[in-house]
Amino acid sequence: MTWGAKDERRTRPVWWGLAVTPARLRASAGAEPVLRRPVAPMLAAPVDLVPEGPGLVHEPKWDGWRCIAFREPDGVYLQSRAGRNLTTYFPDITRAIRATVAPRVVLDGELIVWERGRTNFAQLQRRVTAGRDLLRLAREWPAHYVLFDLLADTGGQVILDLPLAQRRARLEQLLVNAPAQLTVTPQTADMRQVADWLLHWTVAAGIDKRLTGRYEPGRRGWSKFRTRIVTEAIIGGVTSSISRPETVLLGRFDRRGRLRYTGRSHPLTTDQRAALAELLTPPRMPHPGTVAHPWPQPLPASWSGQLDRPEPLPYLQVEPTVVAEIAADVAFEHGRWRHRVRYARFRPDLSVYDVPLLLGEGKDPFGTTIG
Structure with missing residues (x-):
């Protein structure tokens, strides 16, 4: 399986992306870059077979809305895959992030709603049109933010160039005391576990990544398999x-x-x-x-x-x-x-x-x- 145009990547800046450009990483002399919104999320290319091999790990693909969360000094901003502002629709998630995550951290994950052991996409859509019923809807159908990547660590340290294994370890440490609404997605290298996800879980799809891979905004550097x-x-x-x-x-x-x-x-x-x-x-x-x-x-x-x-x-x-x-x-x-x-x-x-x-x-x- 091809994991990206490696020759093309060598000619591009480290911070290349659809929305992340050098202008999006502001830094004064001697200061660390700061990741600013909007950020184009890293994407997955569809494949017909689940890839196997050394250094590959697999995650379930959740049936929800992709969301990049910015823990800003004065609050939280939730950005959709296409750059849309989702913040006002998920007061339950913004409250959990604000109480748990330090300012300037940037997270990547999927917003989902559970119903009787499976995801309910329709309840996500209802958030957009709920109007005055939004708070009641959030109480009755609370959302969860399933996280799978960390783009900026505590203090705003941009870690896009770190290998996935290191970003994952930092994400797990960051959420060690987080409420159930903020959870790290499962990850495995065991193909038997992958088969169980695809056959018995409601996700029926998976994302495959390299442990050594960087986070490349806007690029299809992962692979995606669907049942x-x-x-x-x-x-x-x-x-x-x-x-x-x-x-x-x-x-x-x-x-x-x-x-x-x-x-x-x-x-x-x-x-x-x-x-x-x-x-x-x-x-x-x-x-x-x-x-x-x-x-x-x-x-x-x-x-x-x-x-x-x-x-x-x-x-x-x-x-x-x-x-x-x-x-x-x-x-x-x-x-x-x-x-x-x-x-x-x-x-x-x-x-x-x-x-x-x-x-x-x-x-x-x-x-x-x-x-």
């Missing part, structure tokens, strides 16, 4: 054009026979586009008292499940007669896959009434695990 299921869905729309679709929009019938939107695919290959163009047609004219297509145009921004800059999605509606075989991860909430799925092929042997019904929350009971 996936193979299942079917109905194509109800496409982006770009019907004659050359770029992505497909998928749905399933609910118990009342309504076609409900369930998610969107990654970009199709050239061959997949050509094959689907032969099968897809615009919606037929409706019968009196019926609608031509059950989904709004464009798709509402709220249907995307994204926190950062969601926008309505214009698309082309198609007659929902084509069944698609897809590979999807198990992040399936409120009747939708939160992440894009992989389109595999169309299934001419299946009717749309052979596709599993939209039954509700949780893992697709008809899926076949391939991860």
Whole structure:
């Protein structure tokens, strides 16, 4: 597995990143650099197999919101992956950080909410729209901040260049007396433990890192593996054009026979586009008292499940007669896959009434695990 463009890194400054530049690391003569927001978090590139080898460690990937926390002298600032200010939505987390962490420390982790032994992504989303109910929501559904990296240590010492093993040791020491809401994510080099996470934990995904690796803001220097299921869905729309679709929009019938939107695919290959163009047609004219297509145009921004800059999605509606075989991860909430799925092929042997019904929350009971 390739862990990054090493030759390219040699030509760049130590502090290179999408948001972290020399200007973001302010220092007077003789003083240590100070890490200032925004900081682009280090990212993970998707892989199809869990990498193995000496010096590699594995962590569960939590189903929440990536968050970099700045313990500033006068308070706490929570930054999303895209640089959005999350501070006001998580008073429970800011209170815990302020009481536990020394000023100028910078942390990296994932905000999650637990419900009956599993993460509840919908409760995170409710924080943004709760308004006056925010404090009640925080009491009833407290958030947790699962931490996996330390970017600036006590006193503001920037430690991006330290190996992961050393950053991890400092993080654990920093949180030795922290409340349960602030916890260090598990980490292991034992592949049996990794298999247990993927099979039995609700995370169903993992992040793989090198113990000697630096923290490189904005770079995909880690790898990410997800457990996936193979299942079917109905194509109800496409982006770009019907004659050359770029992505497909998928749905399933609910118990009342309504076609409900369930998610969107990654970009199709050239061959997949050509094959689907032969099968897809615009919606037929409706019968009196019926609608031509059950989904709004464009798709509402709220249907995307994204926190950062969601926008309505214009698309082309198609007659929902084509069944698609897809590979999807198990992040399936409120009747939708939160992440894009992989389109595999169309299934001419299946009717749309052979596709599993939209039954509700949780893992697709008809899926076949391939991860």
